[in-house]
Amino acid sequence: MLSLEWKDELTAILSEKQVQIEEHGSHPLGNSGHVTVYPQSEEEISNILRYANTHGKRVCIVGGGTKRGFGGQLECADILLSLANYSGIVEHAAADMTVTVKSGTVFQQLQDYLAEYRQKVALDPVWPQYATIGGVISANDSGPKRLGYGSARDSVIGLRIVYPDGTVIRSGGKVVKNVAGYDMNKLFIGAMGTLGVISEITLKLRPLPKYESLVLLSFPSGNLEEVRSFAVQFLDSMMEPVCFELLSPSLSERLIGQRAYTLAIGFEDVESAVHYQEEFVKRLQPPNTTIRILPQEEAKSFWQTFYTIGPNGAAPDPLGQEIEAAVKIGVVNLDVLHIVRESDLLQESCHVHIEAHGGLGHGLCQVYIKGESESVATAIERLRTAASGLGGYAVVKHLPFSLRKRIDVWGENPSYFFLLDGIKRKIDPNRILNNQRFIGGI
Amino acid sequence: MRKKGIQTNDPHIQALARIVGGEKSILYKKEDLIAYDCDGFTVHRHLPKAVVFPKNTEEVAAIVKYCHEHDLPFLARGAGTGLSGGAIPLNGEVIISLVRMKRLISVDLENRRAVVEPGFVNLKLTNSISDRGYYYAPDPSSQYCCTIGGNVAENAGGAHCLKYGVTTNHILGLEVVLPNGEIIEIGKNGIPDPPGYDLIGLLTGSEGTLGIVTKITVRILKNPEAKQTVLAYFDRVEDASQAVSDIISEGMVPAALEMMDQTAIEGVEAAAFPVGHPKDIEALLLIEVDGISAGISEQIEEILRICRNRNVREVKVAQTEEERARWWANRKTGFGAMGAISPDYLVQDGVIPRSKLPEVLKNIQQISKKYGLRIANIFHAGDGNLHPLVLFDASKPGETEKALAAGSECLQACAAVGGSITGEHGVGIEKKEEMRFIFSDEEIAAQIDIRDVFNPKNLLNAGKLFPTPGRCVEVKREKKQRQSL
Numbered sequence: 052m053l054s055l056e057w058k059d060e061l062t063a064i065l066s067e068k069q070v071q072i073e074e075h076g077s078h079p080l081g082n083s084g085h086v087t088v089y090p091q092s093e094e095e096i097s098n099i100l101r102y103a104n105t106h107g108k109r110v111c112i113v114g115g116g117t118k119r120g121f122g123g124q125l126e127c128a129d130i131l132l133s134l135a136n137y138s139g140i141v142e143h144a145a146a147d148m149t150v151t152v153k154s155g156t157v158f159q160q161l162q163d164y165l166a167e168y169r170q171k172v173a174l175d176p177v178w179p180q181y182a183t184i185g186g187v188i189s190a191n192d193s194g195p196k197r198l199g200y201g202s203a204r205d206s207v208i209g210l211r212i213v214y215p216d217g218t219v220i221r222s223g224g225k226v227v228k229n230v231a232g233y234d235m236n237k238l239f240i241g242a243m244g245t246l247g248v249i250s251e252i253t254l255k256l257r258p259l260p261k262y263e264s265l266v267l268l269s270f271p272s273g274n275l276e277e278v279r280s281f282a283v284q285f286l287d288s289m290m291e292p293v294c295f296e297l298l299s300p301s302l303s304e305r306l307i308g309q310r311a312y313t314l315a316i317g318f319e320d321v322e323s324a325v326h327y328q329e330e331f332v333k334r335l336q337p338p339n340t341t342i343r344i345l346p347q348e349e350a351k352s353f354w355q356t357f358y359t360i361g362p363n364g365a366a367p368d369p370l371g372q373e374i375e376a377a378v379k380i381g382v383v384n385l386d387v388l389h390i391v392r393e394s395d396l397l398q399e400s401c402h403v404h405i406e407a408h409g410g411l412g413h414g415l416c417q418v419y420i421k422g423e424s425e426s427v428a429t430a431i432e433r434l435r436t437a438a439s440g441l442g443g444y445a446v447v448k449h450l451p452f453s454l455r456k457r458i459d460v461w462g463e464n465p466s467y468f469f470l471l472d473g474i475k476r477k478i479d480p481n482r483i484l485n486n487q488r489f490i491g492g493i
Numbered sequence: 494m495r496k497k498g499i500q501t502n503d504p505h506i507q508a509l510a511r512i513v514g515g516e517k518s519i520l521y522k523k524e525d526l527i528a529y530d531c532d533g534f535t536v537h538r539h540l541p542k543a544v545v546f547p548k549n550t551e552e553v554a555a556i557v558k559y560c561h562e563h564d565l566p567f568l569a570r571g572a573g574t575g576l577s578g579g580a581i582p583l584n585g586e587v588i589i590s591l592v593r594m595k596r597l598i599s600v601d602l603e604n605r606r607a608v609v610e611p612g613f614v615n616l617k618l619t620n621s622i623s624d625r626g627y628y629y630a631p632d633p634s635s636q637y638c639c640t641i642g643g644n645v646a647e648n649a650g651g652a653h654c655l656k657y658g659v660t661t662n663h664i665l666g667l668e669v670v671l672p673n674g675e676i677i678e679i680g681k682n683g684i685p686d687p688p689g690y691d692l693i694g695l696l697t698g699s700e701g702t703l704g705i706v707t708k709i710t711v712r713i714l715k716n717p718e719a720k721q722t723v724l725a726y727f728d729r730v731e732d733a734s735q736a737v738s739d740i741i742s743e744g745m746v747p748a749a750l751e752m753m754d755q756t757a758i759e760g761v762e763a764a765a766f767p768v769g770h771p772k773d774i775e776a777l778l779l780i781e782v783d784g785i786s787a788g789i790s791e792q793i794e795e796i797l798r799i800c801r802n803r804n805v806r807e808v809k810v811a812q813t814e815e816e817r818a819r820w821w822a823n824r825k826t827g828f829g830a831m832g833a834i835s836p837d838y839l840v841q842d843g844v845i846p847r848s849k850l851p852e853v854l855k856n857i858q859q860i861s862k863k864y865g866l867r868i869a870n871i872f873h874a875g876d877g878n879l880h881p882l883v884l885f886d887a888s889k890p891g892e893t894e895k896a897l898a899a900g901s902e903c904l905q906a907c908a909a910v911g912g913s914i915t916g917e918h919g920v921g922i923e924k925k926e927e928m929r930f931i932f933s934d935e936e937i938a939a940q941i942d943i944r945d946v947f948n949p950k951n952l953l954n955a956g957k958l959f960p961t962p963g964r965c966v967e968v969k970r971e972k973k974q975r976q977s978l
């Protein structure tokens with residue numbers, strides 16, 4: 052197993068306290084390592100990777116570890132490279148509305164810093180207090196407000212990436228518009244750390260909204276046709292919601308105490324424009340529905356809770372009593388209705404607890420399942436069947452390691468898989484980085 | 494009478510003609526090929542071997558497969574409006590023109606998407622859905638004729654991209670013919686985040702070097718409820734640039750924020766769509782705000798206040814749609830308008846952090862003095878995307894070279910403040926060498942590595958995008974990788 056020599060070699064690169072031998076070397080969610088290293092500079096990251104690459108060591112990258120349960124077929128790599136001590140703001144060009152930040156910076160800390168300038172990164176990932184910006188970008192996380200602000204691919208304008216051979220490669224730049232060469236940023240967003248370690252990230256910023264509110268429109272009849280016809284009518288209007296998210300009855304019950312399909316419609320703009328849009332929803336309100344409007348702080352606190360509804364791979368006891376799974380499903384926008392309903396129905400047929408939500412304006416759903424291992428596995432399969440029946444896909448974002456061996460979390464390989472694999476082989480020919488973490492065993 | 498049939502013994506031409514169904518879909522005679530020896534970048538010219546006009550994806554795939562098997566270089570061409578030479582057949586390519594693949598395949602308003610063939614003209618999409626209140630956001634000034642396939646290849650931008658993003662932010666799915674003739678579909682049904690690396694993002698802006706796009710699923714948007722347009726005249730260009738900085742750093746996101754300097758104003762006022770701008774101002778700003786009507790007037794007031802703070806001479810809000818349209822026609826035909834005051838002009842396309850505007854505009858003035866060539870500036874100030882237009886006379890010996898050098902120096906000025914050498918027109922042939930202003934050899938090699946995954950024989954649009962001695966860099970990197978094994 053692990054010889055002391057090994058550690059000596061690493062401490063030649065890093066200081067003693069940056070290297071930690073793991074006694075057990077395993078974690079119920081997998082994706083751990085025999086040695087954890089804590090680099091504090093890009094140069095150290097580069098040295099570690101160069102060491103691993105020449106010595107054939109496998110490296111697993113971890114930011115905040117909230118996604119520890121996301122993908123991965125290796126229970127334990129040789130080196131767990133933690134970015135926990137690689138954080139901070141490199142440059143904030145407030146007047147240019149851009150920021151450059153080290154990848155280990157905790158997402159919420161970045162937002163808090165920017166808030167003093169009335170600016171923000173326009174992303175809304177879950178577990179912002181734990182997730183690092185590097186992890187958010189690598190996992191391509193987005194939340195309901197993607198409808199209004201886009202996703203990581205729309206916010207990231209530049210990266211510094213440490214390649215597996217230790218070379219530092221820059222992609223993009225510091226300007227908000229740029230077509231020089233290939234748009235290499237895109238390769239690393241959502242790559243789950245299989246191509247390189249993202250060292251620095253430059254993001255374009257948005258102003259904090261002057262005013263915000265959240266309209267909650269509940270449909271106690273349970274008739275999704277009513278939801279659909281309201282949605283179609285509303286989305287055909289000129290209103291500009293930042294989110295238009297359907298919550299399953301179970302999720303709605305947990306968040307607002309009302310067990311009914313609920314539309315969460317968010318507005319962020321100058322105050323008069325927000326109120327105007329609230330009024331518009333009221334005018335369109337279908338009979339037999341109830342409406343609640345959460346202004347400002349109430350909306351903010353709703354979202355705070357919302358971002359912690361799913362399982363957190365970084366939580367102290369991530370397994371708890373039951374098995375937890377999180378599934379991301381992509382379908383054509385309005386088909387979200389089918390997925391959220393299917394999730395609701397599966398609760399009874401599979402004897403699991405399911406909370407689901409999805410954006411009717413962008414087509415992405417998140418489904419959280421709790422229950423006994425077999426039941427969870429069945430529910431995942433059924434959801435995947437439903438998604439592919441609608442021409443979509445299902446990716447299991449969180450699952451204990453034991454089940455990940457049975458259920459292919461990424462689903463079928465696309466027909467162009469050889470291109471994905473070709474890219475991996477060019478950049479990481481020795482497959483040292485996050486081996487088997489990604490689609491098709493990449 | 495004209496003789497029917499293919500009049501050449503070249504077996505390749507005959508084979509290609511068979512694929513596309515005969516002589517009506519192929520050009521191969523010199524007199525016919527001349528029109529295809531360049532695109533919107535006219536400094537370099539080269540004749541293609543042939544131009545073929547496929548009608549569908551299968552024909553494109555068959556042509557590509559044939560070229561691949563016979564080692565014939567080839568490239569795709571849309572409307573040929575590219576400004577960096579991307580569609581120029583440097584190596585005597587077979588040009589695959591996509592202008593006959595110009596159908597609007599489907600529109601799905603409920604799910605806000607449309608599917609088009611690559612030869613479909615940008616503006617036609619908006620025109621096809623505007624009666625129902627929808628539009629396609631990316632609006633390059635060439636939108637009345639450029640193709641959406643060409644837009645994808647160049648990741649085209651436009652005046653309204655400040656708020657709504659460039660082409661890459663609006664592409665949901667692509668069908669692509671790879672350089673070996675294989676057809677792939679990425680982003681099936683236009684569903685976002687397909688598992689795997691983001692190949693849509695990579696292909697968009699790859700300037701036709703990774704594959705030929707044959708079908709595109711785009712996002713469409715609902716028209717904003719209201720818009721208002723402001724025109725502001727400044728005596729001093731510094732004040733205008735400061736006003737731009739103020740608007741951005743105030744946290745406003747106008748739909749568009751455009752600027753023209755004095756030379757540019759002279760041009761547009763002498764051309765087809767004059768507005769009556771005063772000739773003695775140093776700069777004007779064209780600002781558009783859109784969104785929910787209830788919030789618009791507040792933002793307009795703020796913009797007017799900022800302009801006044803920065804010593805604006807005159808500032809006005811468009812009173813009618815007709816007036817607004819006139820201001821925009823004047824702006825959108827700005828490049829061509831330079832023809833009214835100069836025999837030739839070269840468009841550059843640098844990007845800078847917005848706060849550096851005053852500094853860089855000053856440097857451009859100095860470059861203009863140094864070369865003795867006038868430089869007009871018409872540009873997307875809101876996102877720092879400059880378009881210095883170098884005015885010259887190609888008939889004067891040596892002036893073309895001078896213009897190229899001045900253009901390159903403008904890009905250097907942009908790179909020097911942490912900017913980029915191109916914001917929307919692409920690298921093509923024109924800015925190949927300038928890639929070195931912003932990327933190291935290793936970074937360029939990393940990009941070539943990606944090209945090799947898609948285009949290993951480099952028959953598709955070779956000689957573009959990367960600086961010429963790329964070879965030795967490639968070799969260097971290969972050696973390094975072997976060493977690390």
Ligand SMILES: Cc1cc2nc3c(=O)[nH]c(=O)nc-3n(C[C@H](O)[C@H](O)[C@H](O)COP(=O)(O)OP(=O)(O)OC[C@H]3O[C@@H](n4cnc5c(N)ncnc54)[C@H](O)[C@@H]3O)c2cc1C
Pocket residue numbers: 111112113114115116117118119120134154155175176177178181182183184185186187188189190191192193194243244245247248249250361362363364365377379417448449485488
């Ligand atoms: C169960 C679960 C469900 C979730 N569901 C949703 C959801 O429904 N919607 C949503 O918007 N968000 C979701 N998230 C969001 C997630 O919590 C965070 O937003 C973020 O993606 C993870 O950040 P992290 O720092 O914890 O990443 P980690 O878990 O540490 O890492 C994530 C991945 O990125 C790699 N990585 C991390 N840092 C780097 C780096 N610097 N360079 C290269 N690779 C790196 C890791 O190796 C790993 O593959 C979910 C998270 C969990 C745990």
Ligand SMILES: Cc1cc2nc3c(=O)[nH]c(=O)nc-3n(C[C@H](O)[C@H](O)[C@H](O)COP(=O)(O)OP(=O)(O)OC[C@H]3O[C@@H](n4cnc5c(N)ncnc54)[C@H](O)[C@@H]3O)c2cc1C
Pocket residue numbers: 532533568569570571572573574575576578579580591611632633634635638639640641642643644645646647648649650651652700701702704705706707828829917918954
């Ligand atoms: C007056 C004028 C104003 C302009 N204004 C703007 C502006 O505001 N913003 C802006 O971004 N650009 C602008 N341009 C540049 C140009 O119009 C854009 O780059 C446009 O996207 C090119 O489209 P096209 O159909 O003419 O492509 P072409 O010029 O035919 O081709 C451009 C490149 O794309 C490749 N290509 C074309 N079709 C395909 C395909 N289907 N698959 C793969 N590769 C393909 C070609 O090989 C070539 O490399 C302007 C040009 C002019 C002449």
